Amino acid sequence: MPRFTTPLFTASASVSYPGETYGTTVDTLSRGSVSWEDRTARYHVWVRREPEVGATWELDISGMGVIYKNPLYSVRRGDPGFYKTRYLDHRKVGNVAVVEAALAFARSGALEISAQRQITEGKAKIAGEEKAEADHVKACFFKAIDESASAGELPPTRAKEIRNLAAYLSDTSWRTLGKAVRK
Secondary structure (H helix, E strand, O other): OOOOOOOOOOEEOOOOOOOOOOOOOOOOOOOEEEEEEEEOOEEEEEEEEOOOOOOOOEOOOOOOOOEEEEEOOOOOOOOOOOOEEEEEEOOHHEEEEHHHHHHHHHHHHHHHHHHHHHHHHHHHHHHHHHHHHHHHHHHHHHHHHHHHHHHHOOOOHHHHHHOOOOOOOOOOHHHHHHHHHHO
16 A cells, blocks of 8 residues: 555745846746645655756655655654654655656646745835845935035925936936945
């Protein structure tokens, strides 16, 4: 009797950014994991492929074991039933079918979908952070112009001209100005 019933798999791709190791686009994605749960534990396997287009996903057997078994998230360290990660042999009769199913899931495009979601979310996060930085620099700049005009250090007409010209600067220009001021 197999150890696992039909699991519901989830995919997680290891997406990185320039200078890191696992690939920055869906096409160059080279590592990921497929995970599932049963009533008693969480499991996952790592998969890899060569970073060339069309390469197929294979088990990553470079770790301590191929199937990693952990307690459910509801079981905390110190609770009855907690245990450290267990490393299961993928070649055992009861494990072969689930590993094959996990590989089939990886090869179905699930990791690429996960990677695309991570890339999209990552780009949105970076864009939001850059926009916030630009808005902050812009607000500080306009505040300094207004304070200089109020203190009489800058003629009001000149302050208005500077404000009008600065309104046309792009967010990239504001971020560059902010970096230059911080140096």
